[in-house]
Amino acid sequence: MKDGTTIPTDGFAMLARDFHAIFLGALGDPRVPSNIHAKEILLGMRFKMDLYANVRPVKLLDESLCPLKGVKPQDVDFVVVRENTEGPYVDAGGVFKQGTADEVATQEDFNTRKGVERVIRFAFELARKQGRKKVLMSDKSNVMTYAGGLWQRVFKLVAAEFADIQSQHMYVDALCMHMARDPKQFDVIVTNNMFGDIITDLAAALQGGLGMAASGNIHPGKASMFEPVHGSAPPFAGKNIANPIGAILTAAMMLEHLGLAKEAERINHAVLEAVRQKKTTADVGGSLGTREAADWIGLALSRA
Numbered sequence: 001m002k003d004g005t006t007i008p009t010d011g012f013a014m015l016a017r018d019f020h021a022i023f024l025g026a027l028g029d030p031r032v033p034s035n036i037h038a039k040e041i042l043l044g045m046r047f048k049m050d051l052y053a054n055v056r057p058v059k060l061l062d063e064s065l066c067p068l069k070g071v072k073p074q075d076v077d078f079v080v081v082r083e084n085t086e087g088p089y090v091d092a093g094g095v096f097k098q099g100t101a102d103e104v105a106t107q108e109d110f111n112t113r114k115g116v117e118r119v120i121r122f123a124f125e126l127a128r129k130q131g132r133k134k135v136l137m138s139d140k141s142n143v144m145t146y147a148g149g150l151w152q153r154v155f156k157l158v159a160a161e162f163a164d165i166q167s168q169h170m171y172v173d174a175l176c177m178h179m180a181r182d183p184k185q186f187d188v189i190v191t192n193n194m195f196g197d198i199i200t201d202l203a204a205a206l207q208g209g210l211g212m213a214a215s216g217n218i219h220p221g222k223a224s225m226f227e228p229v230h231g232s233a234p235p236f237a238g239k240n241i242a243n244p245i246g247a248i249l250t251a252a253m254m255l256e257h258l259g260l261a262k263e264a265e266r267i268n269h270a271v272l273e274a275v276r277q278k279k280t281t282a283d284v285g286g287s288l289g290t291r292e293a294a295d296w297i298g299l300a301l302s303r304a
C-alpha cells in the first residue's frame with residue numbers, strides 16, 4: 001500500500017481462518033526499495049501461518065527439457081521437502097561496526113527439535129502416501145556439527161518409525177553432484193531451509209527450468225499456500241514471455257491437496273500434452289506467448 005504496509009496486521013490470521021488454501025503468484029517488484037513486500041508477504045505467510053513443509057516436486061515431462069544428455073522422463077521424478085520456518089531465514093543476527101573496516105555480520109541458523117522432527121516426519125509420510133520407497137536427508141553435518149547433529153539424530157529416530165521406507169543420508173555438496181550425474185537415484189529428499197532453497201533451483205533445471213517448477217507450503221490440517229518456485233522475473237515483465245506452466249502445475253498441486261485428485265490429474269495431463277506438442281513458451285521449446293500457452297492448456301482442459 002502507499003503507506004508502506006505490505007499486509008494488514010490481521011492479514012495472516014484472516015487467511016488462516018477463512019481459507020483452506022491460498023494460490024500465490026510470484027512476488028518481487030524492483031520498484032519497491034529493498035524488496036520488503038516480497039519478504040514480508042512470502043516469508044510472513046510461511047512463518048506466521050507456520051507452513052513448515054515446502055514441497056517441491058521435480059518431474060521431467062519430456063526428454064527435450066532436460067539439459068543432461070540421455071536422461072528420460074522416468075529418470076527425473078522425485079520430491080524435495082524443504083524445512084520452511086527455520087534456518088538462517090528467521091532473520092536473527094546483526095551487524096556491528098557497519099561500514100568500517102572492522103565490520104562484523106552474523107546470521108544465525110535456527111534448528112529446533114520440533115521443527116526438524118516435524119518436517120522429517122512429513123517427508124516419510126509423504127513417501128508412504130505417494131508410494132515412494134526412499135527418504136534421503138541432506139545436510140552439512142561434517143562441518144555444521146551442532147545443527148547437523150540434531151538433524152542426524154532426529155532423522156535416525158523418525159526413520160525407525162517407518163520400516164517400510166528406506167532411509168539414506170548425503171552431504172549437500174555430494175547431493176548436488178549426484179543430482180547432476182544421476183538424478184534417477186532420488187525419491188524423496190528432506191533438507192533444511194537454505195539447502196532446500198538452493199538445491200531446488202538445480203532440481204528445477206533438470207525439469208526444464210524455473211518456469212516448470214511448482215511448490216506447496218504445507219502444514220497438514222491448516223490453510224496451506226501454493227506458489228510457483230520462480231520469482232517475478234522482472235526482465236520478463238509485460239513482455240508476454242514468462243512460462244505459465246509452473247503456476248498451472250501449482251494449481252494442480254493445490255487441487256490435489258484439497259482432495260480433488262481427478263481434477264489435478266486433468267490439469268497435469270493437459271500440461272503434458274502442451275509440452276509434448278511444444279505449445280509452450282520459448283524457454284521450453286515452443287513459440288507461444290504466456291497468454292497463448294496458458295490458453296492452449298485451458299482449451300485442452302475444456303476438451304478433455
Ligand SMILES: NC(=O)c1ccc[n+]([C@@H]2O[C@H](COP(=O)([O-])OP(=O)(O)OC[C@H]3O[C@@H](n4cnc5c(N)ncnc54)[C@H](O)[C@@H]3O)[C@@H](O)[C@H]2O)c1
Pocket residue numbers: 025026027028029030035038042209210211227228229230231232233234241242243244246283
Ligand atoms: N516465491 C516468490 O515469490 C519468489 C521466489 C524467488 C524470487 N522472488 C523475487 O522475484 C524477483 C526476481 O528474483 P530472481 O530474478 O532471483 O528469480 P526469478 O525466479 O524471478 O528469475 C530467475 C530466472 O529464472 C527464470 N524464470 C523465472 N520465472 C520464469 C518463468 N515464469 N518462465 C521462464 N523462466 C523463468 C528466468 O531465466 C529468470 O531470469 C526478486 O524480487 C525476488 O525476491 C520471489
